[in-house]
Structure formats: structure tokens, C-alpha cells
Amino acid sequence: MGNCFPNPVDNFSSTNKISTPVDFVSGEKKKGPVIRKQPSAVEGGGDESGGGGREAVVPASGNIVTPNLRCYTYSELRSATRNFRPDTVLGEGGFGRVFKGWVDGETYAPSKVGIGIPVAVKKSNPDSPQGLKEWQAEVKFLGKFSHPNLVKLVGYCWEDREFLLVYEYMQKGSLENHLFKKGAEPLSWSTRMKIATGAAQGLDFLHTTEKTVIYRDFKSANILLDSDLNAKLSDFGLAKLGPANGESHVSTGVVGTYGYAAPEYIATGHLYVRSDVYGFGVVLLEMITGLRVLDTNRPSSEHNLVDWARSSLADKRKLRKIIDPRLENDYPSKGTVKAAELILSCLESDPKNRPSMEEVLVRLQEISAIKTKPRETKVHASQPTGPHRDRHYHSARQSPLHVKNGGGRANQLSPMRSY
Ligand SMILES: Nc1ncnc2c1ncn2[C@@H]1O[C@H](COP(=O)(O)OP(=O)(O)O)[C@@H](O)[C@H]1O
Ligand SMILES: [Mg+2]
Numbered sequence: 278m279g280n281c282f283p284n285p286v287d288n289f290s291s292t293n294k295i296s297t298p299v300d301f302v303s304g305e306k307k308k309g310p311v312i313r314k315q316p317s318a319v320e321g322g323g324d325e326s327g328g329g330g331r332e333a334v335v336p337a338s339g340n341i342v343t344p345n346l347r348c349y350t351y352s353e354l355r356s357a358t359r360n361f362r363p364d365t366v367l368g369e370g371g372f373g374r375v376f377k378g379w380v381d382g383e384t385y386a387p388s389k390v391g392i393g394i395p396v397a398v399k400k401s402n403p404d405s406p407q408g409l410k411e412w413q414a415e416v417k418f419l420g421k422f423s424h425p426n427l428v429k430l431v432g433y434c435w436e437d438r439e440f441l442l443v444y445e446y447m448q449k450g451s452l453e454n455h456l457f458k459k460g461a462e463p464l465s466w467s468t469r470m471k472i473a474t475g476a477a478q479g480l481d482f483l484h485t486t487e488k489t490v491i492y493r494d495f496k497s498a499n500i501l502l503d504s505d506l507n508a509k510l511s512d513f514g515l516a517k518l519g520p521a522n523g524e525s526h527v528s529t530g531v532v533g534t535y536g537y538a539a540p541e542y543i544a545t546g547h548l549y550v551r552s553d554v555y556g557f558g559v560v561l562l563e564m565i566t567g568l569r570v571l572d573t574n575r576p577s578s579e580h581n582l583v584d585w586a587r588s589s590l591a592d593k594r595k596l597r598k599i600i601d602p603r604l605e606n607d608y609p610s611k612g613t614v615k616a617a618e619l620i621l622s623c624l625e626s627d628p629k630n631r632p633s634m635e636e637v638l639v640r641l642q643e644i645s646a647i648k649t650k651p652r653e654t655k656v657h658a659s660q661p662t663g664p665h666r667d668r669h670y671h672s673a674r675q676s677p678l679h680v681k682n683g684g685g686r687a688n689q690l691s692p693m694r695s696y
Pocket of ligand 1: 375399447450499
């Protein structure tokens, strides 16, 4: 029999922590390409430190709700996914694998494959203390929020060493797959801006909600797309309450994903709300170039997209050469210039100089309003340089940092490896 929370979980009350029978292990090990440094005693989203002290500012489009999560048994989820059959795998991260399963469309009761509505079932590696911590953080944060740009958590299962999560199914998968997977249908400029705006709205909601939440793992693999290509943030395993009482940051062990994590956080363990804004800038750069932030299959000077692209972002003529050729020149020049300015401001090394997500949203709306002029498609045509000149490699081969191997943990980086 599984363990269900007796009452709706109040994920946001410091007096009402989710209790589990398992002691949480100090320090963090994170999925995929992970940064780990200076383990701290209380870590991850399960930590209540730093919360409170902010006025409740909940945008009209989002809400904090009393969660009504369904508690599933392991055997229910096993049958809903046909015994976690490999052909139902939707994706994989460091936490474990994500399977497609089926539940009743109204009650969310487990169903048989093909009957009812599809859901995504994330199954942790039973022996991973980190999997348990991330599971708890997801229930704590995602289980509490209702927002059009956050994936809905439907329920959970906690049974012996098995920890699973059940989410709404996101038909079009991750942004990462759309940008980088071989054979993926290219996304138009306007769709890219729509996705960026949706993801920014999700992040803005987290930053301005009752108690500030820092997402900590903003990256293209964690942005999921529904059937209409609306973006929703998923994977709240590293989410953390933000600073309170006038503090500028929270001090914490360093986790996240190389390439996307902000430099001040990697260097000092000081996590700012605007550390998330850095990650947003990286993803926006991936979106306009169609290139992964880190790819060691590229020549060494181009391994890190941020380092390589920085000078081109500040130069209109060079900028044209780094725009994703799969856009086939169908984009507004002025829009790319404004997007490049926005990216550079998000990538500022001092978090104080980065815009808030609210400001990012305003600027994205302005960018989205700029339309391609009919003559522009011809004007843009020029020889690509840098990673685009032999583009085949990036879609054909994944960055080693994203290579999945077994449980997806083979890419964990050693704790102090330089950024
Ligand atoms: N709700 C969902 N609908 C469809 N695919 C999903 C869903 N959740 C996750 N996936 C797929 O599984 C991958 C890993 O999921 P994620 O929640 O990021 O796991 P992890 O915590 O292990 O990183 C995603 O990048 C995506 O491809
Ligand atoms: Mg993930």
C-alpha cells in the first residue's frame, strides 16, 4: 500500500512541511549535467529557509491552490503505463524516466492504456536519495501552483522506495527536442517568441508569487509544449524558496545544469532570483541560434555558445550570421536585434544589472509585435559562420552533456569542475 498525505498538502506553510519517513540526505546530486559544490545541511526545494516576508502578488492568470493531488498506488501506475514499457518512454532526466500512461479524463483514476486521457508518469530511481528530494520539491511546489505556464501535477505515488509523479501530458514534448533533435520540424520565429513569452510568464509567476520561488533549472529540456505549442515549465525538483526579510539572495549548495546556471551562483553559492534570468537569457540565445549552449562536438572556441556568441549579439551585421538557418531568413531583423539586446542584458555578470522577468516580458511583447517585412527574407541571406557553417553536427549528435546513459546520471560532472 502506498503512502498518501492525510490532508491536502499545504506546500507553502512553514509549519506544515511535508513529512516523509525517510531522512533527507544532506548535499545534492542533480540529474544530467550537474554542478555540485559545498553540500549544505538543508538543501533543495524541501528547504523552507528564506521564504516569507513578501507581499502576496499573484498575477491574475496564476494561483496558489490547495492541492488536490491524487495518490496512486505503484501497481495502478504500473498498469497505466503497461508495466513501464520502454516504448512508452517520453523522456529521461537525472531523476529517472518519464512514461506515457492513461487515466480517466474526469476523475484521474488510473486507466488502461489507450482509455481516458494520457498523462506523463515520472519514475525515480528507487536507490537515489536525490530522486527522493526532487520528488518532494515537485510535490511541494508544483502541487501547489495553478498557472497556464506551469505543467499541472495530477498526483503522486510513494510506496516503499518507489517515488513517482503524474503530470498532465504535454503532447509536443520539450523545447530541447524541437530545437535540437534531428528531423524535428523547425519552429517559426513567431512560435519561438510565443514559447519564450510563455516560459517567461511561468518564471515571472514564480518570482512574484506569495513567497518568491527560484526555479534554479531553467533550460530548454524543462520547457514543455502542449498541442498548440504553449510553453509550460516542468521539473520543479530544484525549485527553492527565494530570499526573505530584505535579503538579496539565499546561500545554498550549487546545483543545476552547466551552461544555464548563473556565474555568481556557481562561483559563490549565492542564489538570486535573477540567477534564473541568466538561464532565461541562455535559452533565448539557444532559441534564436538553434544551437545548444554547450556542445563539445563544435570546435573548441565554440564549445560554449554564450562565450562564442557574445560579440555577435552586440553587432548587427555579425548577428545575422548566428541566427538559426532553419528559419530560412524568415524573421524580422529589428526583432533579432532587440532579442539580442535582451539576451545580453539577461547575461549580465552582475545579477543586479539583469532585468526582472516582468521587464523581460514587456520586452518580449515588443519583440513579438515586430513583424517580418516582405523584402527581409532576401536581405538576410548570407553565408553562415561559426557553428552554423557545418550545421549537420549539432542535430546529428547530441552534446555529451545531454547524452543519456542508463539512468541519465552518466553526465554528472564532478563537484568542482570549472564552468
Ligand atoms: N508532462 C510531460 N509530458 C510529456 N513529456 C514529458 C513530460 N514531463 C517530462 N517529459 C519528458 O521527459 C523529460 C524529462 O522530464 P523531467 O521532468 O525534466 O525529468 P528530470 O527531473 O529527470 O529532469 C523531458 O525533457 C520531456 O522530454
Ligand atoms: Mg529535467
